[in-house]
Amino acid sequence: xxxxxxxxxxxxxxxxxxxxxxxxxxxxxxxxxxxxxxxxxxxxxxxxxxxxxxxxxxxxxxxxxxxxxxxxxxxxxxxxxxxxxxxxxxxxxxxxxxxxxxxxxxxxxxxxxxxxxxxxxxxxxxxxxxxxxxxxxxxxxxxxxxxxxxxxxxxxxxxxxxxxxxxxxxxxxxxxxxxxxxxxxxxxxxxxxxxxxxxxxxxxxxxxxxxxxxxxxxxxxxxxxxxxxxxxxxxxxxxxxxxxxxxxxxxxxxxxxxxxxxxxxxxxxxxxxxxxxxxxxxxxxxxxxxxxxxxxxxxxxxxxxxxxx
Amino acid sequence: xxxxxxxxxxxxxxxxxxxxxxxxxxxxxxxxxxxxxxxxxxxxxxxxxxxxxxxxxxxxxxxxxxxxxxxxxxxxxxxxxxxxxxxxxxxxxxxxxxxxxxxxxxxxxxxxxxxxxxxxxxxxxxxxxxxxxxxxxxxxxxxxxxxxxxxxxxxxxxxxxxxxxxxxxxxxxxxxxxxxx
Numbered sequence: 001x002x003x004x005x006x007x008x009x010x011x012x013x014x015x016x017x018x019x020x021x022x023x024x025x026x027x028x029x030x031x032x033x034x035x036x037x038x039x040x041x042x043x044x045x046x047x048x049x050x051x052x053x054x055x056x057x058x059x060x061x062x063x064x065x066x067x068x069x070x071x072x073x074x075x076x077x078x079x080x081x082x083x084x085x086x087x088x089x090x091x092x093x094x095x096x097x098x099x100x101x102x103x104x105x106x107x108x109x110x111x112x113x114x115x116x117x118x119x120x121x122x123x124x125x126x127x128x129x130x131x132x133x134x135x136x137x138x139x140x141x142x143x144x145x146x147x148x149x150x151x152x153x154x155x156x157x158x159x160x161x162x163x164x165x166x167x168x169x170x171x172x173x174x175x176x177x178x179x180x181x182x183x184x185x186x187x188x189x190x191x192x193x194x195x196x197x198x199x200x201x202x203x204x205x206x207x208x209x210x211x212x213x214x215x216x217x218x219x220x221x222x223x224x225x226x227x228x229x230x231x232x233x234x235x236x237x238x239x240x241x242x243x244x245x246x247x248x249x250x251x252x253x254x255x256x257x258x259x260x261x262x263x264x265x266x267x268x269x270x271x272x273x274x275x276x277x278x279x280x281x282x283x284x285x286x287x288x289x290x291x292x293x294x295x296x297x298x299x300x301x302x303x304x305x306x307x308x309x
Numbered sequence: 310x311x312x313x314x315x316x317x318x319x320x321x322x323x324x325x326x327x328x329x330x331x332x333x334x335x336x337x338x339x340x341x342x343x344x345x346x347x348x349x350x351x352x353x354x355x356x357x358x359x360x361x362x363x364x365x366x367x368x369x370x371x372x373x374x375x376x377x378x379x380x381x382x383x384x385x386x387x388x389x390x391x392x393x394x395x396x397x398x399x400x401x402x403x404x405x406x407x408x409x410x411x412x413x414x415x416x417x418x419x420x421x422x423x424x425x426x427x428x429x430x431x432x433x434x435x436x437x438x439x440x441x442x443x444x445x446x447x448x449x450x451x452x453x454x455x456x457x458x459x460x461x462x463x464x465x466x467x468x469x470x471x472x473x474x475x476x477x478x479x480x481x482x483x484x485x486x487x488x489x490x
Contacts, residue, residue, distance in 0.1 A: 079441070081446055103462075105454050121449045121452065129431065228475050234471070244369055245368070245369060262432060271392060274389050275390060276479060278387065286347050
């Protein structure tokens with residue numbers, strides 16, 4: 001696939017890539033970065049762009065060249081969300097989408113980023129998964145939605161995804177690659193109309209955006225989002241065990257189930273997540289056991305999603 | 310004929326959901342409680358790798374029956390550290406699911422999702438080849454609601470927001486967590 005990389009001056013790109021290479025950590029993120037690098041490498045006459053970036057691994061203590069601004073974060077998220085929706089559309093049912101946006105917005109309101117323009121969507125695929133993208137974009141698949149039994153479970157799942165955005169987990173992976181920050185700062189000195197070009201930059205540097213959701217995060221980010229998701233749902237007045245109940249359902253599915261393939265690739269095993277969550281929760285949230293599960297309202301919306309085809 | 314076969318299937322499916330599936334193994338030693346509350350009296354231990362049968366369930370608490378050192382024992386445990394026997398109908402049925410969906414669960418578990426329901430799955434190739442869809446993005450953004458709308462929605466239940474700190478990662482031992490005894 002050809003990419004219009006000439007939007008960024010080759011010298012700057014080369015500098016960005018060399019810098020990114022120097023900052024590239026060993027291990028899994030190096031691999032993700034490697035993918036980005038391979039996409040632009042053909043245009044780079046940079047010596048030392050050998051195929052083993054791990055050899056040049058350096059500590060990550062060097063400062064970010066530029067913190068991604070909120071505006072940039074939202075632009076990146078928007079771009080990636082549009083790409084993801086190109087892979088799989090929304091369930092065509094306004095009632096379900098409206099319902100999920102209300103539950104999600106209420107849970108997000110309990111987070112440390114209550115003022116983001118949060119958007120929630122149910123994707124029309126039987127694959128079992130949920131996604132978050134920078135800037136407040138959260139998705140749950142129809143396959144996962146139909147596994148849920150009540151609003152507390154939905155709140156737990158959305159809480160997990162909201163937590164990724166609160167902690168900027170995906171954004172940090174992108175920032176660590178330095179390409180987003182470097183390219184943004186280089187461009188900001190060259191262009192005035194940032195919006196249109198900003199999107200183009202996101203497109204170029206992120207590769208095909210939808211793929212970003214398939215890359216996954218490290219395990220600790222997932223465990224952290226589990227711990228936070230439980231708390232966000234509980235803060236929102238729901239019974240705390242919604243997310244653990246969903247994880248148990250996933251753990252009890254057949255391991256070879258095709259509809260879980262991508263989830264298993266990008267997340268630790270559900271049984272492992274359950275154990276970690278149990279270790280963190282212990283009995284600490286038991287006093288909130290009188291939180292609500294909200295079965296009736298959920299059942300009404302589930303009827304709608306089962307009908308939407 | 311077809312009708313009779315369907316009834317047999319229905320009965321088998323329901324029986325599977327209700328009964329035989331609910332057994333498993335403890336992944337670590339667990340305290341058995343008299344009631345489904347952590348403050349309840351401890352009535353025994355479930356050894357690591359011990360097999361159990363579920364007697365009943367209250368949300369995330371499971372009343373298990375197991376062969377103990379002195380005969381059969383029962384007690385409540387939370388479901389964090391249990392693995393369940395691998396059965397086609399192992400999932401707890403949900404109140405919101407219709408009969409047809411329960412019957413259909415077997416087929417769905419077998420990975421025939423796409424064929425059964427006619428909705429495509431989602432894989433990496435699909436994601437890689439995806440093209441930006443502005444129309445769907447606009448639709449997504451049109452569903453967004455402002456905070457006050459969500460607050461009114463919460464008040465219908467009502468859901469009462471409360472203050473609560475995030476949980477520390479296990480092993481990080483905040484003050485007093487792992488202190489002796």
